[in-house]
Amino acid sequence: xxxxxxxxxxxxxxxxxxxxxxxxxxxxxxxxxxxxxxxxxxxxxxxxxxxxxxxxxxxxxxxxxxxxxxxxxxxxxxxxxxxxxxxxxxxxxxxxxxxxxxxxxxxxxxxxxxxxxxxxxxxxxxxxxxxxxxxxxxxxxxxxxxxxxxxxxxxxxxxxxxxxxxxxxxxxxxxxxxxxxxxxxxxxxxxxxxxxxxxxxx
Amino acid sequence: xxxxxxxxxxxxxxxxxxxxxxxxxxxxxxxxxxxxxxxxxxxxxxxxxxxxxxxxxxxxxxxxxxxxxxxxxxxxxxxxxxxxxxxxxxxxxxxxxxxxxxxxxxxxxxxxxxxxxxxxxxxxxxxxxxxxxxxxxxxxxxxxxxxxxxxxxxxxxxxxxxxxxxxxxxxxxxxxxxxxxxxxxxxxxxxxxxxxxxxxxxxxxxxxxxxxxxxxxxxxxxxxxxxxxxxxxxxxxxxxxxxxxxxxxxxxxxxxxxxxxxxxxxxxxxxxxxxxxxxxxxxxxxxxxxxxxxxxxxxxxxxxxxxxxxxxxxxxxxxxxxxxxxxxxxxxxxxxxxxxxxxxxxxxxxxxxxxxxxxxxxxxxxxxxxxxxxxxxxxxxxxxxxxxxxxxxxxxxxxxxxxxxxxxxxxxxxxxxxxxxxxxxxxxxxxxxxxxxxxxxxxxxxxxxxxxxxxxxxxxxxxxxxxxxxxxxxxxxxxxxxxxxxxxxxxxxxxxxxxxxxxxxxxxxxxxxxxxxxxxxxxxxxxxxxxxxxxxxxxxxxxxxxxxxxxxxxxxxxxxxxxxxxxxxxxxxxxxxxxxxxxxxxxxxxxxxxxxxxxxxxxxxxxxxxxxxxxxxxxxxxxxxxxxxxxxxxxxxxxxxxxxxxxxxxxxxxxxxxxxxxxxxxxxxxxxxxxxxxxxxxxxxxxxxxxxxxxxxxxxxxxxxxxxxxxxxxxxxxxxxxxxxxxxxxxxxxxxxxxxxxxxxxxxxxxxxxxxxxxxxxxxxxxxxxxxxxxxxxx
Numbered sequence: 014x015x016x017x018x019x020x021x022x023x024x025x026x027x028x029x030x031x032x033x034x035x036x037x038x039x040x041x042x043x044x045x046x047x048x049x050x051x052x053x054x055x056x057x058x059x060x061x062x063x064x065x066x067x068x069x070x071x072x073x074x075x076x077x078x079x080x081x082x083x084x085x086x087x088x089x090x091x092x093x094x095x096x097x098x099x100x101x102x103x104x105x106x107x108x109x110x111x112x113x114x115x116x117x118x119x120x121x122x123x124x125x126x127x128x129x130x131x132x133x134x135x136x137x138x139x140x141x142x143x144x145x146x147x148x149x150x151x152x153x154x155x156x157x158x159x160x161x162x163x164x165x166x167x168x169x170x171x172x173x174x175x176x177x178x179x180x181x182x183x184x185x186x187x188x189x190x191x192x193x194x195x196x197x198x199x200x201x202x203x204x205x206x207x208x209x210x211x212x213x214x215x
Numbered sequence: 216x217x218x219x220x221x222x223x224x225x226x227x228x229x230x231x232x233x234x235x236x237x238x239x240x241x242x243x244x245x246x247x248x249x250x251x252x253x254x255x256x257x258x259x260x261x262x263x264x265x266x267x268x269x270x271x272x273x274x275x276x277x278x279x280x281x282x283x284x285x286x287x288x289x290x291x292x293x294x295x296x297x298x299x300x301x302x303x304x305x306x307x308x309x310x311x312x313x314x315x316x317x318x319x320x321x322x323x324x325x326x327x328x329x330x331x332x333x334x335x336x337x338x339x340x341x342x343x344x345x346x347x348x349x350x351x352x353x354x355x356x357x358x359x360x361x362x363x364x365x366x367x368x369x370x371x372x373x374x375x376x377x378x379x380x381x382x383x384x385x386x387x388x389x390x391x392x393x394x395x396x397x398x399x400x401x402x403x404x405x406x407x408x409x410x411x412x413x414x415x416x417x418x419x420x421x422x423x424x425x426x427x428x429x430x431x432x433x434x435x436x437x438x439x440x441x442x443x444x445x446x447x448x449x450x451x452x453x454x455x456x457x458x459x460x461x462x463x464x465x466x467x468x469x470x471x472x473x474x475x476x477x478x479x480x481x482x483x484x485x486x487x488x489x490x491x492x493x494x495x496x497x498x499x500x501x502x503x504x505x506x507x508x509x510x511x512x513x514x515x516x517x518x519x520x521x522x523x524x525x526x527x528x529x530x531x532x533x534x535x536x537x538x539x540x541x542x543x544x545x546x547x548x549x550x551x552x553x554x555x556x557x558x559x560x561x562x563x564x565x566x567x568x569x570x571x572x573x574x575x576x577x578x579x580x581x582x583x584x585x586x587x588x589x590x591x592x593x594x595x596x597x598x599x600x601x602x603x604x605x606x607x608x609x610x611x612x613x614x615x616x617x618x619x620x621x622x623x624x625x626x627x628x629x630x631x632x633x634x635x636x637x638x639x640x641x642x643x644x645x646x647x648x649x650x651x652x653x654x655x656x657x658x659x660x661x662x663x664x665x666x667x668x669x670x671x672x673x674x675x676x677x678x679x680x681x682x683x684x685x686x687x688x689x690x691x692x693x694x695x696x697x698x699x700x701x702x703x704x705x706x707x708x709x710x711x712x713x714x715x716x717x718x719x720x721x722x723x724x725x726x727x728x729x730x731x732x733x734x735x736x737x738x739x740x741x742x743x744x745x746x747x748x749x750x751x752x753x754x755x756x757x758x759x760x761x762x763x764x765x766x767x768x769x770x771x772x773x774x775x776x777x778x779x780x781x782x783x784x785x786x787x788x789x790x791x792x793x794x795x796x797x798x799x800x801x802x803x804x805x806x807x808x809x810x811x812x813x814x815x816x817x818x819x820x821x822x823x824x825x826x827x828x829x830x831x832x833x834x835x836x837x838x839x840x841x842x843x844x845x846x847x848x849x850x851x852x853x854x855x856x857x858x859x860x861x862x863x864x865x866x867x868x869x870x871x872x873x874x875x876x877x878x879x880x881x882x883x884x885x886x887x888x889x890x891x892x893x894x895x896x897x898x899x900x901x902x903x904x905x906x907x908x909x910x911x912x913x914x915x916x917x918x919x920x921x922x923x924x925x926x927x928x929x930x931x932x933x934x935x936x937x938x939x940x941x942x943x944x945x946x947x948x949x950x951x952x953x954x955x956x957x958x959x960x961x962x963x964x965x966x967x968x969x970x971x972x973x974x975x976x977x978x979x980x981x982x983x984x985x986x987x988x989x990x991x992x993x994x
Contacts, residue, residue: 032730053727053736056743059717063724096725098632119714122721143716144762158768162709191710194703199633201718203726204733 029093033086042083043067058145062122067092071121078127098202112198113189119197120188130182133163166191302333303583321687323435323586327680330590337591344595347588349655353537356585357652359577360431361544362529364455365551366574372448379627379635380449383643384456387619388426392464394615395608396422402607409601413667416472421671423464424657425612425678429650430454430544431585432679436648436687443700446639450646458544458652459493465656466540472664496542500549503532507550508557508753515755521566522573525558557753560766564773564826585651592654593676599669608674609681612649620644638697645690648682649675712767769819776823 036051037043048054048064057063070077072095073088095118099111123131123139131139137159144155167180170187174180183191287294306329310317316325337344373380396419403413433454437447467485471477507528514521529550536546559567620643628634635643657675660668694701723739726732 029729032728035730036728048728051727054724057720057724057727059720060724063721063728067728093725093729096722101634119717119721139717140713140764143713143720144764154765154768158709158713158764161768161771162713165708165710191708192714194708194711195714195718201722202632203722203729203731203735204632 026090029090030086033089042085043089044083059142062139062142065125066118066122069121071127072118096201096203099198108198115197115201116189116192117185119192119201120185128182130184131188132182133159136163136183299584299587300580303580303587306587307579307583319688321436321439321683321691323432323582324684324687326583326586327590327593327683330587330592331594332590333587334591334594338594344591345588346592346595347585347651347655347658349659352585352588352651352655353543354534356581357431358530358533358543358547359574359581360434361455361533361547362526362551363574363578364430364434364451365548366525366529366555366570368548368552369444369448370552372444373452376445376448376452379631380452380456382623382627383449383453383620385460387453387623388423388428388457388460389464390619390622391426391612391615392419392423392460394422394618395425395611396420398611399604399607402603405603407603414472416468417665417667420465420468420472420660420665421608421657421674423461423468424653425608425649425675426615427457427461427649427653428454428647429652431582431652432648432650432683432687433646435582435586436683436690437646440691440694441702442642442694443702445633446642446646446699447702449639450643455544455548456493459489459496459542461652461656462540462542463489463492469660469664492540492542493545495539496536496545497549499536499539499541500532500546500551501553503528503535503546504550504553505753507554508561511554511558511561512753512755514562518563518566521562522569525554525570526573528554557750560750560754564822589651589654589676589679593680596672596676597669598673598676599667600673601670604670605674605677609678612678616647617644620647638699641697642690642694642699645686645693648686649679650683651679654679709768709771712764716764773823773826777826780827 033043036047038047045064045068048067054060054063065080066072067089068080068082068084070079070081073091095115099108103111120131123135125135125138137156140159140162141155144158163180163183166183166187167174169191170183171180303326306326307322310322310325334344396415399422400413400415400418403418428450430451433450437450463485467481467488471481507524510524510528511521514524529547532546532550533543536543562570620640624635624640624643653675654672657668657671660671662668665671719735719739722735726736
């Protein structure tokens with residue numbers, strides 16, 4: 014299993030396995046509808062994107078593309094492991110690796126058409142989803158906010174542009190750059206998965 | 216009762232009048248308070264006497280009418296207070312004028328030295344210098360500093376590290392208190408110390424007073440070293456929250472010192488008391504905070520007194536907590552933190568600025584006065600120096616702090632994601648400064664129960680001096696030496712904001728999928744509760760429904776609009792939005808008729824317009840009669856000339872750009888530099904096609920104030936202040952179609968920024984490119 018930097022312990026695995034069984038109603042595979050049954054997820058504005066992320070084969074660390082209809086426990090665990098906190102004593106290089114993998118996960122969530130860049134349309138969609146619970150005000154302002162954000166990325170990443178240049182979209186490198194200030198490796202974690210690594214998963 | 220205190224205080228401040236050499240009679244410090252009252256009464260008597268003689272004089276002989284008379288007694292108290300405040304502020308001013316001094320020595324040290332000098336001076340003259348009276352300190356000097364801290368507390372970091380902060384504040388302070396108290400008692404038992412009468416309780420009380428890290432000192436020193444936010448909030452949060460512990464221990468030991476026996480019940484009651492004091496303080500603060508938020512909902516018609524509500528409610532929270540001996544500091548913090556999000560959504564932009572600046576000003580003055588008075592009190596107070604006791608105090612204090620931090624971090628790191636490194640631990644231990652709160656608490660001790668009060672005072676002053684001077688001065692080079700991470704000065708970008716929100720929702724979702732109710736889940740629930748019920752009650756109008764991202768975005772826009780106006784729409788480029796990229800660079804090549812503008816709600820538009828209106832019509836405003844009840848702000852009075860010069864430069868720049876335009880380029884080209892400054896660049900392709908329409912339509916923004924704008928022009932004509940052209944053009948304002956080239960040159964200066972902003976802010980209407988094209992662009 015290609016889980017190099019995201020270790021999960023035995024205890025956590027069994028807990029997650031139970032949860033998996035519960036969600037999939039004791040079947041071997043999980044479907045989108047199973048995740049949609051979770052009550053608490055209803056009020057989450059980016060619900061569909063989260064669910065989609067579980068079925069996106071780019072996140073399975075097996076160099077796949079495209080989305081699948083159902084996933085097994087292995088894939089479930091792989092996706093969950095992105096939310097593991099980095100262990101304390103690691104080198105800078107490892108830390109950077111962890112950072113990149115988490116940001117890649119985020120990037121994949123935004124880049125829905127899998128062309129390697131987040132275009133203006135995709136970014137607008139992201140902001141619209143975030144503000145989807147805010148009614149009319151949200152919809153109208155979303156466009157402006159997305160545009161402003163895109164302008165910012167372009168300015169930071171590319172610098173001065175001639176009037177005829179066109180900024181294709183946010184590439185992964187630019188994405189890394191603009192999110193430099195948000196300490197992803199420590200912020201993107203669930204406490205549940207925060208126990209010391211003892212064993213690689215199966 | 217109040218009169219007595221009044222006279223007592225006035226007597227205290229006498230010392231400052233070296234030149235005027237006032238009447239005698241500051242109350243003696245130390246353990247004899249009776250003399251003070253007597254003397255105070257005396258001065259009151261003499262005042263009466265003077266009046267009597269005056270009357271007498273009029274009655275008996277026919278004296279000539281006194282043209283000039285000296286009546287100092289009348290204004291003594293306010294005069295002296297003002298003198299002190301003035302002196303403190305001048306000192307502060309002076310320090311920053313001396314070039315390298317403020318970078319080596321922290322301000323607090325300099326102020327204490329000044330206090331020492333002033334105290335020494337007063338003593339030389341023969342007066343008795345005033346002492347930092349505890350009542351003044353706790354009721355007037357401390358609250359502004361704490362309110363400033365509480366109102367601007369970074370909630371996110373604070374709550375993320377709350378567990379750690381509480382550990383340090385509660386457990387750490389308890390450990391310090393008992394360790395220092397216990398060991399000091401041991402020392403007192405030694406024959407060589409010659410201190411047989413200091414009992415255990417006194418030592419414990421002294422230890423508990425000494426153990427509290429002081430927020431004033433921490434703020435004063437940490438603010439100058441710009442350390443990273445985590446460490447700052449840890450030490451600062453600890454200094455705020457340990458107030459509850461200090462209050463409880465203080466009262467506990469004070470009670471016990473008269474009782475002389477402690478039972479298990481007492482200990483248990485002590486614990487209960489602690490919970491009551493801290494939670495009670497927070498509840499009181501929260502109640503007042505909610506009241507203030509609710510009040511601010513209705514202040515839309517009386518904007519002028521909005522800041523007052525913030526201050527008065529907070530002060531009331533502090534005083535109410537003090538009535539019940541609850542923790543006033545925690546009440547103040549809770550009040551400020553609770554009211555802030557709601558109040559800021561309700562009040563006007565100016566009130567926000569007012570609150571910010573008043574808080575900073577008051578806390579700054581308080582801070583300065585506290586340190587100066589510390590210096591003066593050192594010179595004044597009766598000292599009892601005992602080498603062993605003082606030395607032992609200092610030593611144990613430092614050792615206790617270090618041990619406490621190391622031990623606690625060991626435990627805390629088991630629960631933290633971002634572990635505290637040893638560098639962090641060192642800074643936390645080193646940043647445990649003691650300050651004026653400890654001094655005032657010792658000063659409040661009653662002499663009957665604590666015969667060794669003077670010795671305690673001496674010891675505590677020594678510790679304070681040591682921590683402030685030695686630790687305060689050396690922390691900055693140490694921070695550099697250890698390469699501790701410093702505060703990042705970057706402004707929060709909208710991308711970070713979007714992704715922080717996104718991450719919050721993502722993590723909540725993952726927690727839900729896991730079936731694990733972690734703290735994201737609860738935070739989300741709290742947010743939703745807040746949005747659904749609380750915000751509706753406390754925020755006026757439609758802003759109650761405004762999601763956080765939009766609020767952030769509007770704030771940014773507002774800032775940029777203001778920056779644009781401030782720079783005169785001219786040569787200076789605000790840094791918020793890099794001006795190197797404009798909308799067309801990111802828009803897909805297909806022509807889109809849509810506006811790239813955010814649709815601001817009407818209220819926000821109105822607010823932005825108001826800001827622009829007031830800022831752009833300075834001259835007009837000056838002629839309004841000043842009315843105390845409505846403020847017509849005039850913030851840029853001095854910058855008027857500067858603005859004119861800038862505009863001239865800008866016009867020159869425009870002219871140069873025009874020269875490079877060979878073809879009627881798409882409108883977004885030439886002023887792209889200026890326009891791209893704004894987040895929502897209106898010069899999308901769509902506008903080009905609409906230029907067929909007569910430009911006069913775009914008047915929308917200006918029309919409501921049309922007559923006034925016109926008057927501005929009148930003003931110009933009368934003053935003849937146009938720097939470039941002598942001829943003013945009639946209707947050179949925004950309204951008419953530019954029929955002649957000459958007209959454009961003679962535009963009134965505030966037209967261009969107005970135009971730009973008009974374009975950018977509200978109008979779906981076309982923007983005629985008056986200023987960049989030489990030919991009327993009417994295809």
